[in-house]
Amino acid sequence: MHRQNIPAARPRLKRKSGSGQFILATILLLVTVLCALPIELVFAAAFSDEEMLTSQGFMFFPSRFSLDGFNAVLRYGKQLFISYGVTIFVTVSGTVLGLIIMAMFAHTLTAKSFPLRHFLTIWAMIPMLFSGGQLSTYIIYTSMYNLRDNLLVLILPLCVSTMNIIILRTYIHTSIPKELTDSARIDGAGEYRTFFQIVLPLMKPSLAAVGFMMATAYWNDWQNALLFITSNNKKPLQLLLINIQKSIETLLSTRNIPSSALVAMQGSIPQYSATMATVVMVIGPIMIVYPFFQKYFIKGLTIGSVKG
């Protein structure tokens, strides 16, 4: 899509804001509330009193609040902090690495004179159409590459994707004037310099969009972790959540909790609220970051859907 083809924004038709509009708004509002309630439930449960949860069940608006869940998780959940570290490390390094190498790749695809342009385009397209499937991937990663219990297996396979390359390429194509890179070359800037000093800084909006999508993919990746990671000190948050489903004690090894604290918690671990508190800790960061990236993210989605 070329910029000049987009019709200049015209003021929208004046719409009658009669009763029809209010019905429409009410329906949409209802949908939105229905959509938000399950998320609200997690927060409500995380701050609920454990006794109330077990006797009366989960509630959207709990009658008794308590911080026991968070207390237990934050004070005795050593594993949570290790997992936080792992997830942050994987997310940041994977996203940065992926953005740089995909931006470079996309940049080479836009140079008309580059003889490998078509070959590389096809090379990047085929994985979108055809894949080896989980089983052969699993066997090759473990028996050929020896990536079992190695953090690289969480980083490398997710760091490039065809869709993201298309988004970046389309962005360079439509939003970075050819004259700019050409004149840089004429002024004697090498290929690297042209890319790192001119193209890359101008790509910021598309990098923000792709970066956010990549970061959430890394943050939420549970399958690779479940398949390949075995040791506790490499366990990312999502794997921790899976383990908690089986028993909250994975998180709060009872041995570490002093008996005085156990007495204060009425002899038992606040299971439901502590679990939900952990869920809040896992999904919280994305919810906090999302509003800042929303604008770019929506733009990126839109670019990606227009085939370049």
Add this chain to the structure above:
Amino acid sequence: MKKQLQLLWGHRAQVIMAMPVFLIFLFFSYVPMAGLVLAFKDFDYKLGLWQSPWNGLANFKFLLASKQTFLQMTLNTVMYYLIFTAAGMLLEIAIAIAMDQLAFKRLGKVMQSVLIVPIFISYTAVQFIVYAFLSSNTGIINNLFGSSTRWYMEAKYWPVILTVVKLWNGTGYGAVLYMSVLAGIDQQMYEAAQIDGANKWQQIRHVTLPSLLPMMTVMLLLSVGSIMHSDTGLFYQVTRNSGTLYSTTQVIDSYILNAIFHNSNFGFTAAATFFQSVVGTILILLSNAAVRKIHPENALF
């Protein structure tokens, strides 16, 4: 040959810049594709993928011998694909059009933001949310209706449950694409339609829907290739991988995941994987060819 190498040498900077992505695709996408030969091998972990002996079509015979399992998971996979695609697209378009028609733009922006959020919650976390609704003692549904259904034991409810979860998770995100198309429609088209005496519904039918068609085609085409693949997290995590639910919740992907964990039935699984990859690719090529025939400009490639 020499000339070509010289040409490449002239572009060595570009070659180097393209290299990392090239290599990652090679090692993490293309080599596993070669791993599909597993379907024709008698896999032995000690011998590794390449050294394991060939066994012809034995794995596929095995697949046919345990038809029951295979048919059921294939059927489930396709059924969920159809439900999710049809219901998802319908709801996404409905929401997109409703948002576009809404006069209160500020409110629309806020609602849109909220609707997208669920896609960012991983199924491992969604699983706990679903549990809060369905747990037999403490769950919201049982409390609300005073019932004591043991949801995680009753396979018949799960097609509905999974559809609701999937729609909750993906609809807001899917609607964004259609909304961006709608925002790009030239307002003159609506003005012209109005002058011709078209009412709101007629405008939607004759202006809005036709302009959504290209995007719908692209989305359908992209999804057809993954008809044999499922949102593994939905079927593996949200169901808590409960064996009693398998009759309605086991899809090919979750079966394979289970097989890997139990280290069992590699022959059967390899054949199923092969089937899954090949069918997906054939379908996407076929449907792309079909679209190319009818609307060349909407084809993917």
